Amino acid sequence: MTSANKASFRVAVIGxxxxxxxxxxxxxxxGVAFTIFERAGDVGGTWRDNTYPGLSCDVPSHLYRYSFAPNAEWSHEYSPAAEIHAYFRGVAERLGIIDKVRLSSEVxxxxxxxxxxxRITTTQGDEGLFNAVIAATGVLHKLVLPDIEGRDSFAGTFFHSSRWNHEVSLANxxxxxxxxxxxxxxxxxxIVDEVASVSLFxxxxxxxxxxxxxxxxxEKKRAFRDEPQKMAELYDHLNNLFNQRxxxxxxxxxxxxLAEMARACRQNLEDxxxxxxxxxxxTPSYQAGCKRLIVSDKFYPAxxxxxxxxxxxxxxxxxxAGIRTADGLLHxxxxxxxxxxxxxxxxxxxxxxxxRDGVSLxxxxxxxxxxxxxxxxxxFPNLFFIGGPNSPIGNFSFLRTAEVQIGYVTRLVEMLADGMHREIEPTQEATESFNAEVEQAIKHTVWVTGGCTSxxxxxxxxxxxxxxxYGRFEADLKQPRMEEFKAA
Structure with a gap:
């Protein structure tokens, strides 16, 4: 590929x-040109959308950050939401990413x-042609409302937690x-100290x-500022603790x-x-770890x-007037x-x-x-996902997961941008083999054996x-196995 052609290579990033x-x-x-298309009026994803009272991350602050952007200024061991949103926006601004974002342009x-x-089309119209598309739309962005009879008949105020109505006072x-x-x-x-009553259904x-x-x-933050190596060591320690063990x-x-986790949870409940x-x-009837664990020292007292x-x-x-339950009570x-x-x-x-061939995903x-x-x-040649099906999920840092996948996808994109290939897609055989292996292995995980749905x-x-x-995840996505791809 000539330098002129390489200069025209463009990637569309969704989200x-x-x-x-x-x-x-x-x-x-x-050195690959890109445009980010964002549906909202600001960057930040879930940390932009969710602003409910008490929101903080359930992954430690010094693990829930980019490997390339350590932050000595976290205020708490588990960061409040506003700080996380400011962190992501700050990284985007500092590294010049913000100028490449098309806000209010939903694909x-x-x-x-x-x-x-x-060809990419957004709510703003036809955006033209791109050589590759990377869907970085996140995992938890489409809210779910329960199918409950009379849901819209409630005479008071109601909203989803991710669309918190801050104009409504909860006082009394x-x-x-x-x-x-x-x-x-x-x-x-x-909210318990502010409201007249709170009922948890x-x-x-x-x-x-x-x-x-x-x-x-x-003094801890000062030590992180003065000795960045301390942050790197803490990141590695937390990664080993959460993303590995x-x-x-x-x-x-x-x-x-797993047994120690279960013991700690039960002891917390009993104490x-x-x-x-x-x-x-x-008291749950299923094994600890079957659902995503909740991290809190405040809920039981509240x-x-x-x-x-x-x-x-x-x-x-x-x-x-409220919610009626199966025992006949109106709350x-x-x-x-x-x-x-x-x-x-x-x-x-x-x-x-x-x-290809007009087949939709x-x-x-x-x-x-x-x-x-x-x-x-x-x-779907030259289409890649960050956080796609069978990505590692659970009580560990999705940012680490995303960076592993991004590194892998970037290697494939570089092959396209360097002119080694015009199109790259996985073979049907390799995809079926991988998913068959997943289906067998998943049977031995706590999500299946633990007795819950989630x-x-x-x-x-x-x-x-x-x-x-997680070690296998990192190893499997270290380098593309090109024998498992069709490349033209």
Whole structure:
């Protein structure tokens, strides 16, 4: 490829959240031109969208950051949301990424038109042709509302946790929270002192590990500033603890770690919930680690406050005055908060992606979302995913996961940009072989053996996560195996 042709090579990156920004940094370092298309009016993804009271990351601050952008200024061991959003925006500004972002430009269609080229259409119109497309749309962005009879009949205020209405005061209000995941267990302690009452509507209790969120003293931050190596050492330590040892315990490669996790969760429950009946109602029937663990030292004290109520009777309907449960009780409320999570299988949707021979990815993934090593799909040349099907998910840093995938994808993009190939896509055989191996290995993970259902399961009942160690994930995505690709 001539230098003139290489200069015209362009990549479309979909999404300016955490993984989109990192993708741009890697492409910029590789000397590859790109444009980021972002649906919203600011960068930051989930940390832009979610602003509910009490929100902080459940991964330690010094692990939940880019490898290339250490930050000595984190205020707490587990960062508050606003700090994380400011961190991502700051990285994008400092490294010159922000100027390459097209805000308020949601990709509505990406169509492969042949000869290695994709046509991108956004809400702003036709954006032209690109040589490759990288979907960095994140995992948790499409909110889910429960299908409850009468949901829209409620006479008070209601909203999803990711669309928090800050114009509504909760002071002296009767608040209902539907859901018991990480979001709900952060919101309840944050509002319990403000509201008249708060009722938590629980379908399934959760295992909670007791971890305080201590502030970093100024001397600690000064040490990080003066000796950056200390941050690097802490990053490596936390990576080994969470992304290696903890991840191994979930996939059957660290039974001792899984047992210790279960012991810690049960001890937390026994030590900190004093009423035997409440403790019983808060005790899960499944193995710890089967669902994403909740990290909190505040939830158990908060749910035992006089104005906090755990409601574990099934919701039958929502009425103008509140929520009615299967025991016949009407729980009168002023505000309902839906802490009911997201669709983790939305990926690129609602955009339409059309590959070779006019086949859409929605058609391809109609039965189950399957990809080659989580990053590519046969029939969709030069299309790559960050956080695609079977990416490692759980209580560890998605930023580390994203960087592994971004490094791998960047190597493939460089082959295209350097003129080694015009089109690259995985073979059908390699993709089927990989997914068959996943299906066998997943049976031995705690997500399947632990006795629960979770958002890790797709509609066909398959767990769509990485079923092996994190070390294998890093090794498998270190270098592309070109014998498993069709390259033209």
């Amino acid at each position: 300016a959240g955490a993984s989109g920004i990192a993708t741009a940094v890697y492409l910029q370092r590789a 509505t269609r990406a169509e492969f038109v042949g000869d290695g080229m994709w 209000k009767r608040v209902g929270i539907i859901g018991t995941g990480s979001t709900a267990t952060q919101i309840l302690p944050a 629980q379908r399934t209790p959760q295992w909670i590990v007791n971890v305080p969120n201590n502030p970093f003293p100024e 903890f991840a191994a315990s979930l996939v059957g490669e660290n039974d001792a770690g 900190n919930v004093h009423d035997p009946d409440l403790r019983r109602r808060l 749910i035992q406050r006089p104005n906090a109520h755990l409601v574990d009777a099934k919701i039958t309907q929502i009425e103008p 009168e409320l002023d505000v309902i908060v839906y802490a009911t999570g997201f669709d983790p299988f939305a990926f690129f949707r609602p955009a339409v992606i059309v590959g 929605n058609e391809r993934w109609k039965e189950s979302c399957q990809a080659y090593r989580s990053v590519a799909v046969p029939g 958002w890790y399961f797709d509609k066909q009942g398959k767990v769509v996560s990485w079923p092996w160690s």
